[in-house]
Amino acid sequence: MNDAFELLKLNIHAVTFTIFLLGLIFGSFANVVILRLPKGESIVVPSSHCCKCKHKINWFDNIPIISWIFLLGKCRHCSSKISIRYPIIELLTGLVFVGIFLKLGYTWTTLEILIFSFCGIICSVIDLDHFILPDVFTLSGIVIGLLGSLLNPERDVTNAFLGLFMGGGFFWLVAYGYYLLKGEEGIGGGDIKLMAWIGAVFGWQVIPFVILVSSISGSLVGIILMLGSGGKGLKTIIPFGPYLFFSAILSIFIPPEVGFDYFNYFIP
Numbered sequence: 001m002n003d004a005f006e007l008l009k010l011n012i013h014a015v016t017f018t019i020f021l022l023g024l025i026f027g028s029f030a031n032v033v034i035l036r037l038p039k040g041e042s043i044v045v046p047s048s049h050c051c052k053c054k055h056k057i058n059w060f061d062n063i064p065i066i067s068w069i070f071l072l073g074k075c076r077h078c079s080s081k082i083s084i085r086y087p088i089i090e091l092l093t094g095l096v097f098v099g100i101f102l103k104l105g106y107t108w109t110t111l112e113i114l115i116f117s118f119c120g121i122i123c124s125v126i127d128l129d130h131f132i133l134p135d136v137f138t139l140s141g142i143v144i145g146l147l148g149s150l151l152n153p154e155r156d157v158t159n160a161f162l163g164l165f166m167g168g169g170f171f172w173l174v175a176y177g178y179y180l181l182k183g184e185e186g187i188g189g190g191d192i193k194l195m196a197w198i199g200a201v202f203g204w205q206v207i208p209f210v211i212l213v214s215s216i217s218g219s220l221v222g223i224i225l226m227l228g229s230g231g232k233g234l235k236t237i238i239p240f241g242p243y244l245f246f247s248a249i250l251s252i253f254i255p256p257e258v259g260f261d262y263f264n265y266f267i268p
């Protein structure tokens, strides 16, 4: 009995470690997509090459995190700098994957949230770089999210549809109101689609939490950046996608009542 328990424990460690490695590999792939998708390049061919000297990167120089450390962040051929962003994104993906697995365990929802997070990391960095959330992710995310709610017995179709309309609808209203007041675009169309995507994957219950946490975290970072730039950055565009993804993923680690409490302030 004890042996079986020990074996099970060992097994869970092995699976967790495997998920971490899987996360690193997906993180490495995320780096490729982040670099190539906005330029309209294929994400399959050509194989990885140095941005500067175009030299093909050998498999042993392409191992997540480890290769970057061994190469001291420099290309083997031309010694040009390889951004520390690559290993950071790999590590982040690995840690997020492990966190989700440890929290949700062997469920279909785990698989759905893993896919969402993988796309979220890619979209967040693209949003930071280019101020866009590609439709290829947001729109297919909505479709896959709704399909998931139909196929995944742990989820409820009605919740997903309500989430889609609540999330997308709320942001659409705010965007429309802002436009009426200021005559300019405040919330991008990508953010509206992303909120609909979040609603379709996490259900309507998560929407108040996501709105609250993304606003607070976005404002905090905005204020810090503004202070850092000596108050010159008042009109700087702040990409909002990363905060929405962060809040949505954070919601699975927070009890759902937290969101409802916030809701209750407005609806006594």
Ligand SMILES: [Zn+2]
Binding pocket: 050, 051, 052, 053, 054, 055, 075, 076, 077, 078, 079, 080
């Ligand atoms: Zn090079």
